[in-house]
Amino acid sequence: xxxxxxxxxxxxxxxxxxxxxxxxxxxxxxxxxxxxxxxxxxxxxxxxxxxxxxxxxxxxxxxxxxxxxxxxxxxxxxxxxxxxxxxxxxxxxxxxxxxxxxxxxxxxxxxxxxxxxxxxxxxxxxxxxxxxxxxxxxxxxxxxxxxxxxxxxxxxxxxxxxxxxxxxxxxxxxxxxxxxxxxxxxxxxxxxxxxxxxxxxxxxxxxxxxxxxxxxxxxxxxxxxxxxxxxxxxxxxxxxxxxxxxxxxxxxxxxxxxxxxxxxxxxxxxxxxxxxxxxxxxxxxxxxxxxxxxxxxxxxxxxxxxxxxxxxxxxxxxxxxxxxxxxxxxxxxxxxxxxxxxxxxxxxxxxxxxxxxxxxxxxxxxxxxxxxxxxxxxxxxxxxxxxxxxxxxxxxxxxxxxxxxxxxxxxxxxxxxxxxxxxxxxxxxxxxxxxxxxxxxxxxxxxxxxx
Numbered sequence: 001x002x003x004x005x006x007x008x009x010x011x012x013x014x015x016x017x018x019x020x021x022x023x024x025x026x027x028x029x030x031x032x033x034x035x036x037x038x039x040x041x042x043x044x045x046x047x048x049x050x051x052x053x054x055x056x057x058x059x060x061x062x063x064x065x066x067x068x069x070x071x072x073x074x075x076x077x078x079x080x081x082x083x084x085x086x087x088x089x090x091x092x093x094x095x096x097x098x099x100x101x102x103x104x105x106x107x108x109x110x111x112x113x114x115x116x117x118x119x120x121x122x123x124x125x126x127x128x129x130x131x132x133x134x135x136x137x138x139x140x141x142x143x144x145x146x147x148x149x150x151x152x153x154x155x156x157x158x159x160x161x162x163x164x165x166x167x168x169x170x171x172x173x174x175x176x177x178x179x180x181x182x183x184x185x186x187x188x189x190x191x192x193x194x195x196x197x198x199x200x201x202x203x204x205x206x207x208x209x210x211x212x213x214x215x216x217x218x219x220x221x222x223x224x225x226x227x228x229x230x231x232x233x234x235x236x237x238x239x240x241x242x243x244x245x246x247x248x249x250x251x252x253x254x255x256x257x258x259x260x261x262x263x264x265x266x267x268x269x270x271x272x273x274x275x276x277x278x279x280x281x282x283x284x285x286x287x288x289x290x291x292x293x294x295x296x297x298x299x300x301x302x303x304x305x306x307x308x309x310x311x312x313x314x315x316x317x318x319x320x321x322x323x324x325x326x327x328x329x330x331x332x333x334x335x336x337x338x339x340x341x342x343x344x345x346x347x348x349x350x351x352x353x354x355x356x357x358x359x360x361x362x363x364x365x366x367x368x369x370x371x372x373x374x375x376x377x378x379x380x381x382x383x384x385x386x387x388x389x390x391x392x393x394x395x396x397x398x399x400x401x402x403x404x405x406x407x408x409x410x411x412x413x414x415x416x417x418x419x420x421x422x423x424x425x426x427x428x429x430x431x432x433x434x435x436x437x438x439x440x441x442x443x444x445x446x447x448x449x450x451x
Contacts, residue, residue, distance in 0.1 A: 063384035064405040064414075071095070071400065078106040078423055083394065093394065094428055096401040096418050101266060101374060102346040103423050104296030104336045117331035125324040129313075133324035141334045145301050148264075148272050148337065149287045153309035156301050156330070158322055160261050160290030161189040163300030166318025167288065168193030168228065168257065174311055175199075175224035181215055181254070183207065183229040183240070188407075190228055190259060206233075209244045216252040225254035231274035232262040235409050235417065237371030239274055246283040255285045265294025266347060266374060271340040291329075295336040299325050349422025350374055353429075357420045360433045365447030366440065369415070376418040377404075378436070380445075386414040389439055397435040 059065040070084040071093065079098065082090035104110055117137065125133035138156055145154035157163035168190060172178040179200045182190065194201050202219075204212040212227070219225065227249050229240050242258070249256045260273035268276030273289065275281040286308065291299035302312065313319060340346065354374045361368035361378065369377040380386040386403035393399035404417050420429065440447055 062406075063382075063387060066405075069394065069400060069402075073106070075111070076106055076108075078103045079421065079428075081400065083398075083400065085394070091398065093398045093400045094424075094432075096399060096420070096424075096432065097416075098419060098421070099262075099293040100296050101294045101419055101421055102296065102340070102350055103421050104265070104294065104340070104346070107296065107336065107339065109335045109339050110296060110332045113335035114328050114332040117328045121327050123328060124326055127323060128321065129324045130320060135324075135327045135330070137327045137330040137334060138324060141330050141337070142301070144334060144337050144341075145289070146303050148270060148341065149275070149303040150272075150281050151287065151303040152306040154301050154303040155309050155313055155319065156299060156325060157319060158299060158325055160288070160292065160300035161192075162318050162322070163288055163290075163302050164189035164259060165193040165196060166316040167286065167302045167312055168226075169196035169318075170312055170316040171226065171255075171257075171286075171308075172197030172199040174315065175226070178224040178226060179219055181212060181225065181227045185233050185236075186228060186230060187234075187259060187261070190230075194228065207238070207240055209241055209248065212245070213248055213252075216248060216254065219252075221253070225249075225252060226257055227254050228257040228259075230259040230261070232260075232266075232373050232375070234262040234375055235377065235404060235415075236369065237373045237375030237377060239372060242275060242278055242280040243283070246280060250283075256283070257286045257288065258284050259288050261288070261290040261293060261300075262373075262375070264289035265336075265340050266350070269344070270342075271337075271347065291333045291336075295333050295340070297332045297336060298329050299333060346422050350420070353420040353422060353424050356426060357418060357424075357429050357432075360429050361436075362448075364433050364437050366433070366436055367448060374419065376420060378416045378418065380414050380416060381412055383414045385443065385445070386416060388443070389416060389436075392439050392442075393435060397431075399432055399435060 056065070071081045073081045073095065078100070079095040081093050081095050083093045084090050121135070125135060127133040129138070142154040142156055146152060157166060164187065168180070172180060179202060180194050180197070181202045181204055182194055183206055184203050185206045202215040204215055216225065227245055229245060231240055231242065246256055258275060260275060263273035265271040267274050270276065271294070272281060275284055275287060281287065286302055286304045288302045289300065291297050291301065351374060354376055357376050358368055358371070361376070367379040369379050371377060380389065383403065383405045386405065390401060390403045393401060401416050401418060403414060405414050409415065
């Protein structure tokens with residue numbers, strides 16, 4: 001399904017009918033009926049393998065079948081890594097698509113904290129937070145995250161996907177008659193949470209404040225409302241008009257929910273995200289983030305008032321019924337959050353790298369998309385070509401960047417998404433640019449003329 005359709009739009013009718021048809025095949029295959037001639041009961045044979053084969057074949061035919069690359073990162077030397085792609089042993093490569101934006105997954109403080117925790121308490125947490133999986137590390141990290149965003153409390157989850165899904169679905173169920181207003185480009189995890197809530201939803205055009213107000217104004221003033229949006233939209237690299245959205249929330253008595261997954265650690269004096277940078281955190285009711293991108297480890301969280309966090313902790317199945325994060329991981333994140341609250345060196349280095357790579361791409365005539373953030377998307381517009389460019393870069397140039405295809409982005413907007421970090425050198429960027437220009441010429445793709 002199209003990204004917009006995931007969020008409530010019927011953006012691709014033919015694709016919808018295709019999925020309905022597949023569902024119909026399964027339903028009819030399970031149906032028992034009476035033979036009109038003999039009255040004997042008959043059963044149609046269900047071929048599960050055929051259904052699965054057809055699903056995979058669709059991906060191949062559309063050129064968007066995903067292949068995982070077999071790599072290992074070199075500790076302390078990121079973005080250098082090893083690729084196990086042949087029979088001649090690992091090949092050295094440079095990683096250009098990691099969401100470990102600041103290379104904190106390689107930071108000596110983070111590694112030392114994890115090693116210390118492993119030696120002190122062992123590997124796993126021992127269970128759910130409600131039973132045996134609560135540790136001092138978890139409590140400390142939640143206090144640090146609440147402080148990072150200026151909130152009373154925070155709650156840890158096993159991933160950013162789970163934190164969005166569990167929180168949004170639980171919130172709406174606790175608010176009778178709630179209507180959620182969702183930006184059309186919100187992440188799949190937010191869409192899943194909204195869908196799982198079972199509540200009414202309204203989709204507003206991306207970053208379109210006027211459209212959102214039209215939708216808000218048409219609702220019953222007394223019904224609970226929640227406006228859900230992201231700060232940095234990771235595929236295009238643009239930013240939400242946070243203050244304008246908060247103005248509407250205040251005007252129409254709505255709660256606000258912001259996904260800061262691609263911004264926490266990256267923006268603001270202490271890494272609190274775009275909401276900190278724009279001095280808007282105090283206006284937002286719930287701030288959600290990840291621990292697996294700029295903080296370099298794993299996990300997700302939400303920060304809010306003590307009362308809201310207590311409700312989510314007490315009602316969200318995605319929190320209650322899952323084993324908590326390993327204390328080893330939590331200790332690493334704790335060190336990372338504390339470091340980035342004090343250090344801006346990593347953020348400044350990353351922003352400088354992103355600006356430099358964008359400029360090199362522009363100067364070379366490569367179709368880099370406009371972006372005001374650390375995301376550097378290079379438009380291709382075709383899944384087969386995007387995959388081929390990615391394959392050539394890896395095989396011939398030792399450059400690792402994955403193609404971004406539907407349903408992550410709409411069809412026809414397939415791209416390569418580069419995330420230069422503070423450890424990517426100017427020499428690496430120049431070599432990457434030259435490689436891309438050569439591939440563009442080889443594939444007879446059009447370069448932009450210099451202005």
